[in-house]
Amino acid sequence: MKADVASPTAPEAVPQPAEAIPKLPQAADPLLPIMPGATARPPLADALIKAAPVQDFNLARDLGVFARVRAEGGRRVVAIFAASTVITIANMFGQVQLNDWNGRFFDAVGRKDLSGFLHDLWTFVIIVVILLALTVANTFLQERLKFRLREWITRHLLAEWLKPLRVYQLGFAGEYGHNPDQRIQEDTRLLGDYTADLGCGIVYSLLQLIAFVGMLWTLSAQVTFQVAGYEIAIPGYMVWCALAYALTGSALTWIVGRPLIALNGQRYAREAEFRFALVRVNESGESIALHGGETDERRHLEAALTAVVDTMRRISSSLAHLTWITSGIGWLSLVVPILVAAPAYFGGSLTLGGLIMVAGAFTQVQLALRWFVDNFSRLADWRAAVHRVARFREALDNLPAIEAGAEEIKHALHPEGHLAFEAVRILLPDGHIVIDDATVHITPGERVLIVGDTGRGKSTLFRAVAGLWPWGSGTILTPPLESMAFLPQRPYLPLGTLRNALSYPSPVDAFPEANVRQALGRCHLGDLVPKLDTIERWDNELSLGEQERLAFARLLLHKPAWVFLDEATAALDEDSQHRVMALFDDELKQTTVLSIGHRPDLAVYHTRTLQLVHGRDGDRLKLKPPPAPPPPRRWLQRLDDWLLTIRP
Template sequence: MADQPDNAAAVQPVAVAVEASSLHDQVMTIRRALAGSPVRRWLLWTSVGIMAVIIATSIGQVLLNRWNQPFYDALARRNMAAFLHQLLVFAAIAGGLLVLNIGQTWLNQMIRLKLREALTLDLIDQWMRPARAFRLANAGAIGVNPDQRMQQDAAHLSDLSTDLGVGLLQSCILLVSFVGVLWELSSGFVFHIGGTSLAIPGYMVWAAILYAGIASWLSWLVGRPLIRLNSDRYTREAELRSSMVRVNENVDAIALYHGEADARRRLELDLGTVLGAMRRIYTAQINLSWVTDTYGWITVVAPILVASPVYFSGDISFGGLMMAVGAFNQVHSSLRWFINNIGSIADWRATLMRVADFRIALDETDALHDTEKRIAFGQNVSGSLTFEKLEVASPEGCTRLADPHVEIRPGERVMITGDPGAGKTLFFRAIAGLWPWGSGRIGLPAGETPIFVPRVPYFPVGTLREVLDHPNGPAPADDADISAEP
């Protein structure tokens, strides 16, 4: 029996590919994964808890900002009794904030831990569905190095999502808490230009929004390339790790054939691509630093410069100036969250793209190429193995048997022959049901379970009892249970 390639066959080659999804699709994919996680309730209550802590912290920050005026006014009046009293007030406020900060840190770590658990368990569950891992491995670039996407990328996405999410929530709550305070403080600001008085309602609020808005726009303009550069770096890192694992798994063959020099060249090439990707990221980060660092230095004096005209005109006291500056810094700190985290946002966006696209590919693997012809499977009550007009689609064309009808009866021994590259491997994968694309029919013996031996033997990591019982699930409790099994 011989198999023959046919590049002109009607069955089209299988070329599985998944296009990059949009940000909305990626976010919704991760949301669905978390919604079905067994730890979703824990994540929900922890999120509610950290929100409550952040709100309490914001109230403490407002109280601390109000403390600025009587404290600095006491200093200006050289009033020792009032000064000591304000120190006691500060100790009470700072002590409460300290407890809240520690509680927030603990909740942050727990959310990060459970988010990592939920994401990784979901990806493993989707990956280990019947035949999915095999089909994904033949699905192109999306199926390369899935271990990194499930282990390293999922962990990194959990850390970034937690830190950025908590930071954004905290900034929003602080903004809501202090924008009213700053508006009230700057409502009485009057600018005297010549003989004309000009009052701008909420002057410092508008100044903070304009100042942070310009800086955010510049930061995004300069930092946006980091999304693509970070994604490329993670791909290169995965290729380097894959090469190292491959060398480690074949050290005996490399040593026997003295192939160390060739293996070293391959690893050096992969390392070169990683270093090149890192170099491009560092260049982009330096360009971004010119914007963020310049903005940071200007911020040191910006609130005082904004409020100084009113102070020098005598409309507010020194304590009032410091209170206005403190409120401006809180509002501005909330508004500049995007600027401070532009690098992390780009990294999060790249990691989300890798994890979510991988999750989407796992979901769609079973449905890919439904328009392609598929091999039909049936059972033969006669106990024979039959092939009826079998054609197996492959990237190179189509593989088919020399005879349109083949029947292998129980006890018969058959050798499959064919030219190199004719598709013998795909033929056996088709019989096993791993490669369903093609046409024709495969009839398997009814009531029988075929045994297929892979090219590379596989034994699960564990005890001998677990290996003997693979893949039937948990190992039996004792040896008697094993001997009693059929």
């Protein structure tokens, strides 16, 4: 059993990576006020904006990450996409029939052929009903493709993210390891939506191009020009015009809109930071109110908001520039097909129906070719989402490479089930020595207290035992992992019922009801028995002392062979501490205990004390037992006794 692994947000937390803590500039950039009452953009906002990493957008590499995904639901996604493609092919056939109908209908109008007019109207109804049914079916499949794609990717990311130790170690993976909640929730949603929309859209456009380019090439033979009395026909004239028109628009769109790709990536990052700051304030409302820190928190939130607003301002400028191209091309497309075919119509080689057919086919072809222009802003959004999710997935894969090139603490099972540190050196990621040459052997049944100055690496030592902290050297021999339990400075209570929090990480039905009630009563939490199946935010409902006692009740249920306590009784009074520590004399008397603590009264519950002592360099620490107390000076006692006998 392994529970309550130490959190990096505890008081003895490891320092954040340098890239996660932006350096504040000396002065604010003199811009117009953004927030009410502000006179300049906050320096912290400048730091957040400047901290945005230079992102390497390599589409082939990013898509290659998803090609390697093996998760439940992949075949279902492929099946839905294939069905949508089949319906799109049928839709294209209907569109071709509709374009042919256009020519016949307007020719009948031009000839004033009433019977032909009525017949074509009936044909129109049949074509439209079929196209409507195909469109509804395609919309249904496309919407299902969106959430199935999201489900497929999200399940895969959850499975990879929640592999042992990864949640903790991801905090050291740099920019792409930050805000995993947004990568898994928001970015995958955007990725699923945009991939379905754009994927189906490009398939539709390709089929549209295939269906109409041949028709347009054939109809181009009807477009002839009269030059000096000669009739000239250019093979595929309308096709070349459509191609030139679409390529010109696409080239201009790429040139003007390319910055949107990186800007959208920055926007997602800034949005994630702003949301994290809001959640943090909401979770820490009591502490903020007690310190009267609302003004300071508002300053930080406004700085984060300003970073979002600044990024969105740049996006809005780029979108405005892009709209000149996309909207201009869109409006011109209403008249361009008529203009390029007009010479043949006015020259008499095209009828009105022929002109409508040529213009319709031209419009369909240039719409297919212009798909890139019409969807560039969404492509930029999709590209940013692909990049962020792919880099997050790579960050999960590359976690072992964080310490590449550096020494790593080795772990192995102790042949006799003991715990041993063999010349263990613990370092920070930057190479700074935290603990030097820790060599000690702990046997089952011992109760060992580790003491030392605050911030000197005691909690980091426990993280190294749990396998969370790889930086350093030496070897740690441990008992089986499932026999160890870790209680950090602040207990972890998962979402759900109180019973779930008590049995975590085992299933809620893993323990008999009588044992659950007895464990709560033994830790003086009997009043919580009626609430066992109530869903609450128990980390907010219970006091810190109650949470610590609940963690000990959890130990009573799991009965681990080894328990590591990291200031696990810091919020308890002396009586409560005595009650929970007495568990190791009764129900858990076979359990080996290693404790970290500063309270002097903890020593009476342990059989041995180890102390972290400063080394010669001032920043190196060694794990060693404290000096033995001097032997009692019995000769002085004897002298006192003798003096008492001779005193009159």
